[in-house]
Every structure is written in structure tokens, then in C-alpha cells.
Amino acid sequence: MSGTFLGMPAFPRNAEKALADSQLRFNLRKATHTIRGRRASVVEELPDWQGLRAAGKAIKDDTLRNLERHLLQAERMVTEAGGHVHWAADAEEANRIVADLVRATGQTEVVKVKSMATQEIGLNEALAAEGVTAYETDLAELIVQLGDDWPSHILVPAIHRNRSEIREIFLDHMGEWGRPAPANLTDEPKTLAEAARLHLRERFLSTKVGVSGANFLIAETGTLVVLESEGNGRMCLTLPETLISVVGIEKILPTWRDLEVFLQLLPRSSTGERMNPYTSMWTGAAEGQEFHLVLLDNGRTDVLADEVGRQALRCIRCSACLNVCPVYERVGGHAYGSVYPGPIGAILTPQLRGMGSELDASLPYASSLCGACYDVCPVAIDIPEVLVHLRAKAPHRPAERLGLKAASWVLDRPARLRRVQRLASRFRGLVPKRSLPGPGAAWTQTRDVPSVPEESFRDWWDRTEGGAR
């Protein structure tokens, strides 16, 4: 995935730093609570939500189980409709394909619709290295790009910024990228949106190449679907002469009819609306446009190979799990060190990137396992189940492995447990009161050492016949 986050420390260290930022915690709390309430009210409105949710899960399971067939069909349909299909095994290859396509047009600028896939592969940085400037056009992406910042949320990458911070970013940096912000800019959301409109207007009208992702790719018809709010998506998808869409292979829906499920699940789960303002659907080369589809693997087939972890590929990037997560609400998205933060990021990132780095190995632990994410997930991804599964797969230190091995040996036989309990009671004076030494020190940093009783419960029961004596 993107190089931006390389070398970040493990989640606990990042979390500690984020927790100390009271402005960040205030911004996140306000935003996540707003969206939670809105989602709940529009979900409640539908009497058949659980039926839709079950169908969404089942359709995506079909996508994944029969992925080869669906991919081939999608490729055929897009090609028949005048589009060109490219296959990218990893980020580097996808970036090279896009850069070559842009170079072939002779252009040095592209406009971008917000896309998780292109963030994941670090496309903007790769294009910059080739002398191509990628302009982000989604308001939140623009805030992140202008502020030279990192995204911290799937839907609203600048969720960690409040209105007055956004105003300052616009005033300080819009001029470096194009039309400057008006000098009398206020922090009214309406005025800020207006500033973005003016800043990007000319760019939309003149740029010849658009780059997007897609929310869905319909195998049956070859149709691509992009949901958005601002109209920047429509601009980038409609006006340029060349359109390049980078789409993860798991974004497939088998049939056109499947959209009836996902067009209900996604807007209500993500922005908490009955429907998002704009949804664009196109099949192949629409209205004379040159169209390229780049199908991206980049670790997805590794996730697919894990029968428990595979369900993470059902994700439709709605971000409802972020908005309800007590951990995300307090530490924000940056602590996860990935373009996929929050509960879904904690199971997706370690599977896409592997658990080779300290950060990635720590992500399955970035959760209290409360299960709120599973409850709101519109495709019923059992995130806690995958977290526990990944914890078992994560690398563990020798001392921890030894300790757990010893525990399993002791707990395996009642007689062993009894002997160890008696031994512990006899030497209980030697157990430190506050913090354990050596590898146990980290555990007792935030916990008390449990006191060893004088006598085990079972010995007490035997001695007193259950308290009768």
C-alpha cells in the first residue's frame, strides 16, 4: 500500500499521541456522533433493513466465491462497450499503467474523484514522479491535499479538521495549487464550499484526463457505478476526454439487479442519507469518451485465500464501522497508519500488507472487541471474529509464547491446576504488588497485579463443604 505511512510506530504509541490532542478528540466526537444519529434514523426507516443486509452479504459472497467468472464477464462486457481493460497485480504496476495512459494523451494534469484504491496505491505520488499533477476534487480530499496532510477517515478524509482549521488551510494554500481563496473567507461551511467551487471550476472545464475509482462494477453489464455528493465526481467522469478508473477486483457485483440492494445499503450507511446527491453509472466508452478500466489486485487475492479473513473483501467502504467505534472516536484515523483506518482497517490492512511491520502486527489489537462495528456493517462483516483470527496469526514474542504454552499446559489437567494454585498460594508473598518484572511490565502498566488468595476456591469448597461448615 501507499508509502506515506511507512515506518510508522505501532498502534499503541500512535494512539497515545493522538489521545493527548484534545482538539482532535473534540472534532472526532462531534463528527462521529452527528453521523451516527443520522445513519440510525434512515436505517430505522426501512422495514427490511436486515433482509437487505443479509442479501448484501450473500451477493458479495457470490462475488468472491465466483470471482474468476465475474471478472472475465466484466472484462468482456466493458470491452464490448468500447472500453479498455488492464490488469494490475500490485500497486507499482497499477501506477505504471495509469502513468503510461496519461502520458499517451500528452497531458500533464489529471482531475481525480475521491478513490480509496488510488490512495492505497499512492497514485498521486507516482504520477508526480512522472511529471503529472493530480488534482483532488472532493472537498475533504482537497483539504487533505492542500494541508499536505494524511487522510483519517474513509468517507471524510479530513474529518479530523474543524471549520476554522479548514478556513486557514484554504487561505494559506489554495493559491499554491490554483485560484486562491477569497481574502474575506469565513469559516461558514457554505462559504468554504463556495471557495472550493470557485477554486476548482476552471480546472474541471479545461482538464482532459479524469481518474476515478468505483463503488461497484457490474459483471453482467460491465457498468461502473460511482456514488458522490458534490458533483465533482460527475465533473471528472463526464467532462474529460479520457477517463481512467482504478478498481479493486472485489468491487464486482454479479448482476445489474444487485444494485437494488447496494443503492439502499450504501448511502444510508455512509452519509446517513436516503440517497446521496449524485450517482453516476456508465458502461464502456460513454458519450464518445476514451475509457480505461484498471483492475487491481495488490494483496486482495491473499485476503481471498484466508477463509475467515476473506469476509473483509465484502467491504463497500461506507465507514459506518469507523463512526461507531469507541477506539476510532478517541484516537482518530492517523493512528492506524493506513488509508483504511478504524475497525475495517484493523482487519484489512494487516491482510493486504501482511503483518511484517510492528504497526501492521499491532492493528488486530486496536479494538476492544465490543462488536458495534459488526452491528452496523451493511454487509455483516464479523469484524471481531476476524480480529481474533488475526491476533492468533500475528507474530508473538518468545516470552509471550512461552507464557501461553505454560498456561495451556497447566489448564489442560485439573490436577496440574490444583498443584500450581497451591504453589502460588504458598509463595504469594513473593508476587510484586504493583508491577510485574520483565516481559510482564507492559501488562501491568495500566493494570493492577491480581492478588493471589490464601487458598483456592476449590480448596475452600472441599474444606468447608461449600461453606456449610
Next chain:
Amino acid sequence: MSSRDVILARVRAAVAGSAPVGEAARAYRAPDGGAADLELFAERVRDYRAVVHVVPDDEVPAAVAAALAARGARRVVVPAGLPEEWLAALPGLERLVDDPPLAASALDAADGVLSACAAGVAETGTIVLDAGPGQGRRALTLLPDYHLCVVRAAQVVASVPDAVARLDPVRPLTWISGPSATSDIELNRVEGVHGPRTLEVIVAEPGTRTS
């Protein structure tokens, strides 16, 4: 081996041995094909802070004229195939016609666009355009800052499944739910970003006014 072959081989290997997955159960409200609730449609479109008028068929020309006059729109994009009678009350209107294709800058400078649509969805307050008659290519309804759309009662369906069943995926489709908006500032919805900042909808009911 091409990347295509590599990816397909990986996909095959990854799911080999997994239990087959049957057809998805669809335990939710199916398309019913029945008449939709026009009042609900109007109410849901209004919820997005769009302006909505429900008028009898024969009053559409007057409603169109009144809306354009109130907006002060004189140079208006008129897509090919728009019913001529809708413009009957506007003999002096300066029509911008997309033949030869209008430049983006000309669309940007227009006072507005008047269009028909392909479908309406009552439950979500959505209008769907499919580049058919009276709608034109997608840019026509995107660049002008004001979009006036006439929806016929028979085009309004009850739910999203009804709309999906009715639409043709081969055509470029645009689903519109209210004016352009964003939730990117503190997750609160604000209307008016890049798309038309004002959406006005005239719902044409069959018959004439009875009162």
C-alpha cells in the same frame, strides 16, 4: 505470464476447496410495479432542500414559465427532444441548443437547464436521467447552476428496486437526489458545491385542476 493470468490464477487458487455459494436470498421488499405515492416523492425531494411543485399536466407550461421567471433565467439550455409544449408560455426564451455541441464554457455561462427525466423514486426522492429525449448528454444538466426538471407522474416508481428494474444499464445514468451538497465539513450536510446549486422539480399529475 501476463498480470491478467497471474491474478486469475491467484483467484482460482484462493477459493479452490471453498464451499460453493448459492444464489443470494432476497428477503427484502421486491419491486411491486404499482403506482407510486406522488406526495411522498414531492416530500422526499423537498427534504433535500429542492423546490418542488406538483401541478396538473396542462399547467406545466405555466409552471415552467413561472419558475424560470422567478429565477431570472433567460438563457436556458434546452436538450433535444424536450416536449415543445412545456415551453409554450415562453416565446421569448433564449434557447441554448446542443447542436453543434455546446462548449463547456457556454454551458457554464447559461442561466439554467430545463430537462425531462427517465424515472423518479418516491422513497428516496431521487430523479434519474438516462440521456434520453429532453435530457441530453450528462454535461447539460451538470454545468448550469440551476436545474429545472419536469417529472411525469407515470415516471415515478415506489422504490429503488422498482427503478433499477426499469432502467437500461447501457445508457449513461445519473441519479440525482437534491442539489449538489457535501458532508465534508464536520459531517454536516451543506448544499451547493460543484453541481447545480439549485434544483427545482415540477411534478406533472395527469388531468386538469378540478377546483
